[in-house]
Amino acid sequence: MATIPGDLPYIPAYEAPPTYLNVAHTVRSWLLTKDHKRIALLYLFSITFFFAIGGVAATIMRVHLLAPAGLLVEEMTYNKLFTMHGVIMVWFFLIPSIPTTMGNFLIPLMIGARDLAFPKLNLASWYLFMAAGFFILLALLLGGVDTGWTFYTPYSSRSSNTYVTLAVLAIFINGFSSILTGLNFIVTIHTMRAPGMTWFRLPLFCWSHYATSLVMVLATPVLAITLALVGIERVFKVGIFDPAIGGDPVLMQHLFWFYSHPAVYIMILPAFGVVSELVTCFSRKRPFGYEFIAFSSLAIAMIGFLVWAHHMFVANISIYAGMAFSLLSFLVAVPSAIKVFNWTATLYKGSVALDTPMLCALGFIGLFTLGGLTGVMLATLGFDVHVHDTYFVIAHFHYIMVGGSVIAYFGGLHFWWPKMTGRMYNEWAGRIAAALIFLGFNLTFFPQFVLGYLGMPRRYHSYPPEFQVYNVLSTAGASILAVGYALPFFYLLWSLRYGRLAGPNPWRATGLEWQTTSPPPKDNFEKIPVVTEEAYAYYKLAPQGMAALGSVAAAEARETGGGES
Amino acid sequence: MAEHKEHVVPPRVYASVLVALMALLVVTVCVAFFDVDQFTRAHHLGTGWNTAIALAIAVTKAVLILLFFMHVKYSSKLTSAFAAAGFVWLGIALVLIMSDYLTRNHPPGVNPRGEPKYVLPPPPASDRPALGQQPGSPGHYH
Amino acid sequence: MAEDVLTPEHSLVAHQFEDAGQQREASRLGMWAFLSTEILFFGAVFVAYAVYRLRWPDDYRQGSLELKWYLGAINTAVLLLSSFFMALGVHASELGQNSRLIRNLILTIVLGSLFLAIKATEYYLEYEDGLVPGASFRMEPPPEEAGSGFARAVKSFERAISRAPKGQGEVARRTRAEEQFMVFYFIMTGIHATHMVIGIALLCVLVWMARRRKFSAAYNNPVEITGLYWHFVDTVWVFLFPILYLLRNP
Numbered sequence: 001m002a003t004i005p006g007d008l009p010y011i012p013a014y015e016a017p018p019t020y021l022n023v024a025h026t027v028r029s030w031l032l033t034k035d036h037k038r039i040a041l042l043y044l045f046s047i048t049f050f051f052a053i054g055g056v057a058a059t060i061m062r063v064h065l066l067a068p069a070g071l072l073v074e075e076m077t078y079n080k081l082f083t084m085h086g087v088i089m090v091w092f093f094l095i096p097s098i099p100t101t102m103g104n105f106l107i108p109l110m111i112g113a114r115d116l117a118f119p120k121l122n123l124a125s126w127y128l129f130m131a132a133g134f135f136i137l138l139a140l141l142l143g144g145v146d147t148g149w150t151f152y153t154p155y156s157s158r159s160s161n162t163y164v165t166l167a168v169l170a171i172f173i174n175g176f177s178s179i180l181t182g183l184n185f186i187v188t189i190h191t192m193r194a195p196g197m198t199w200f201r202l203p204l205f206c207w208s209h210y211a212t213s214l215v216m217v218l219a220t221p222v223l224a225i226t227l228a229l230v231g232i233e234r235v236f237k238v239g240i241f242d243p244a245i246g247g248d249p250v251l252m253q254h255l256f257w258f259y260s261h262p263a264v265y266i267m268i269l270p271a272f273g274v275v276s277e278l279v280t281c282f283s284r285k286r287p288f289g290y291e292f293i294a295f296s297s298l299a300i301a302m303i304g305f306l307v308w309a310h311h312m313f314v315a316n317i318s319i320y321a322g323m324a325f326s327l328l329s330f331l332v333a334v335p336s337a338i339k340v341f342n343w344t345a346t347l348y349k350g351s352v353a354l355d356t357p358m359l360c361a362l363g364f365i366g367l368f369t370l371g372g373l374t375g376v377m378l379a380t381l382g383f384d385v386h387v388h389d390t391y392f393v394i395a396h397f398h399y400i401m402v403g404g405s406v407i408a409y410f411g412g413l414h415f416w417w418p419k420m421t422g423r424m425y426n427e428w429a430g431r432i433a434a435a436l437i438f439l440g441f442n443l444t445f446f447p448q449f450v451l452g453y454l455g456m457p458r459r460y461h462s463y464p465p466e467f468q469v470y471n472v473l474s475t476a477g478a479s480i481l482a483v484g485y486a487l488p489f490f491y492l493l494w495s496l497r498y499g500r501l502a503g504p505n506p507w508r509a510t511g512l513e514w515q516t517t518s519p520p521p522k523d524n525f526e527k528i529p530v531v532t533e534e535a536y537a538y539y540k541l542a543p544q545g546m547a548a549l550g551s552v553a554a555a556e557a558r559e560t561g562g563g564e565s
Numbered sequence: 566m567a568e569h570k571e572h573v574v575p576p577r578v579y580a581s582v583l584v585a586l587m588a589l590l591v592v593t594v595c596v597a598f599f600d601v602d603q604f605t606r607a608h609h610l611g612t613g614w615n616t617a618i619a620l621a622i623a624v625t626k627a628v629l630i631l632l633f634f635m636h637v638k639y640s641s642k643l644t645s646a647f648a649a650a651g652f653v654w655l656g657i658a659l660v661l662i663m664s665d666y667l668t669r670n671h672p673p674g675v676n677p678r679g680e681p682k683y684v685l686p687p688p689p690a691s692d693r694p695a696l697g698q699q700p701g702s703p704g705h706y707h
Numbered sequence: 708m709a710e711d712v713l714t715p716e717h718s719l720v721a722h723q724f725e726d727a728g729q730q731r732e733a734s735r736l737g738m739w740a741f742l743s744t745e746i747l748f749f750g751a752v753f754v755a756y757a758v759y760r761l762r763w764p765d766d767y768r769q770g771s772l773e774l775k776w777y778l779g780a781i782n783t784a785v786l787l788l789s790s791f792f793m794a795l796g797v798h799a800s801e802l803g804q805n806s807r808l809i810r811n812l813i814l815t816i817v818l819g820s821l822f823l824a825i826k827a828t829e830y831y832l833e834y835e836d837g838l839v840p841g842a843s844f845r846m847e848p849p850p851e852e853a854g855s856g857f858a859r860a861v862k863s864f865e866r867a868i869s870r871a872p873k874g875q876g877e878v879a880r881r882t883r884a885e886e887q888f889m890v891f892y893f894i895m896t897g898i899h900a901t902h903m904v905i906g907i908a909l910l911c912v913l914v915w916m917a918r919r920r921k922f923s924a925a926y927n928n929p930v931e932i933t934g935l936y937w938h939f940v941d942t943v944w945v946f947l948f949p950i951l952y953l954l955r956n957p
Binding site: 573574575576579580582583586587590593594596597598600601602615616619620622623626627630631633634635640643644647648650651652654655658659662663666667 | 735736739740742743744745746747750751753754757758761762776780783784787788790791793794795798801802934935938939941942945946948949950952953954955956957
């Protein structure tokens, strides 16, 4: 407990304190580690790799679409590109992104535990993830898959001659990695909280990860078995979803979306958690309506299971079911809106500091709102029939997933980077990257709303000439976005060696994770802390001058005065 | 996390549960060979009773196993909640998927009893269409 | 009996836990969370089965009629009995009675293996009957005198116990939808059997651990959570048996 900056014992500069990073240096110590913090870093490397692959596929597509007839690739290659982009970005980046890196790293720190409840399962989950990654890369190298990330039958069972079975196997294995992560979080948050850490003292990050984990545990098995059935149908040539021999392809869509719609919440709920932390820290305020933010996460997780058929409005489902699903889909907007309003209210009269993580958080709030509202439009039966399978849908879910999840991921990464590595990155580089990502993102995807509204269908490798101007705008935006994504890769690596030492609490944030050293020792805390207050006791810092606490520059000034590390 | 004394269930309870389970097994097999619907139709009680009884007995058996063999009766509320969650979510899947299938393609008045009827063409006598060939004419429903 | 009771010093608390109580709670909750995953893993196939059964009621009923209900019933009894012995094993471990624990675990393993043996026999008979979907599925039931000696013996046994024997009008020409029923039959029982194999492997590990005196009244988490898993697999069969074998009436 006694690790508030001022109280640190004097440590000579040449004697590096023991951290989880320097406790052992062999490759073996990394590959067999059961430390949640090291596993988080293993995941960080892995998903960065997959993010790059998915990004390359997207870049090729965007360049290809510069001209109406297409510039680069053949039709079939284009199909394989969007399939790979979707599969890799969804299952190998977005779903594991925040939970397996920040969730793994932070949940034990935030609740005051030495590790997750099941460290071996945690490592097993990474190995499963890597096994799945191996199979998906194998499918890619052997020639790719052309069904789209949704694996709809009969594309995936009868029509495709590509490596569908291999890809399906990869996602099946990946599912179990995801289940193990979720299960670990649930048990950890239930049973491993430090003394005094009640549910309503939990950071909102933990609440949203708890909700995410419930979705992972309850939805993922359905995807696993559905894709297993597709694989069985393909390999044994029996009629499960094939209409010619008694099957029903729409049933496959039902089962697929029973997972894949809640999967959207697996991607966005952790982002909500990150943004809740960022907004409070950089407004120097406790969150407005803590309980509402906490319970709205659970509400989203729950209602998120009742809406899936809005992906199937034009698949000849019953009109009555369509109406019910449309209404239920509107309901999800309520808890989502509660969150947006609460973040905004937290900003109100806060002492807002525009550091890199906060820039990401503010970008998130705006982009998520736009993505969410277009989601309500799409949930409307009549409107959906017109824009179904157009770029309007593409733009909508990229606003949620890229404008939401990925920006929150970058925000969180910048926020907790000093905790993970002990070093500060260059603040101005960070701000420039955040601004580029925001601008590039909007330029990429806003024109796609227009494109979709005008009727350009998704998954086509060519288009009529009148759509060219929007496609060129979009590709221009994508190039800015690519620069924005590449920048952090360089300055974050640079910071590992040359970055200023961060100290335990560079942002002057509250919360248990900031009360241990940076990087934390192997067992997180010298002694398990006893919690006596909420995670957001920013009002306690107020007498020292709220404004002075906000920005990094101010913190730096304090540090030089304080003589820390 | 104060450790409290774990509840130890006496073997007598397990034995009684086993006897009940075996009895239910015998009942469900016997009912399967008896056309309950003949009786219920005569008394205007509807049809589908064989299925309903078989499922009710299965649910009873499962509840007995969960409560006693799996100690849910003696466990914390949290355990019961997780035990229930799987079934509740399965119920969500079943109800919402059926909400589509049971109300499909029925303009009001056409098929008021809501019984979808599907017809497949008779299979070709020789072999099935291989993968990659043109699929045969799909089943249609009316 | 007294020397059989182990002392609590054998308890093992992993470093991330504060005490044995927390560890027990965590492992129990972890297993229950895993079982809720399993419910949906099996459940999705149940839902698909329900959709198709409603769509092709006659074909699916004919499929049920072609299954060996008596083997399914015997297997249900075997599995329920194995669950009983598993429960007794957990009971023994709660009291720290090591040899009684080992005895009950071995009985559970034996009954579980018996279940798999009967299931394999059933699969073989279905293969002889031309009921395995895919290339070996036959649209006409094979004639009575076809097949191996064992299959013929089973058929004459069936004639003896059944009022309306097969081949005399009840099972006529098979249909594609009946083949689909068999697909679901093999997938559902196959996944279940896979879980049984995993369960038996876990029980063997428990026996090995118990012989090395790893368990005591204070530390029996592995026995307890393996028991939960075993009972769950049993519960799945409790549903599989009626919906596959017993829905025989129109």
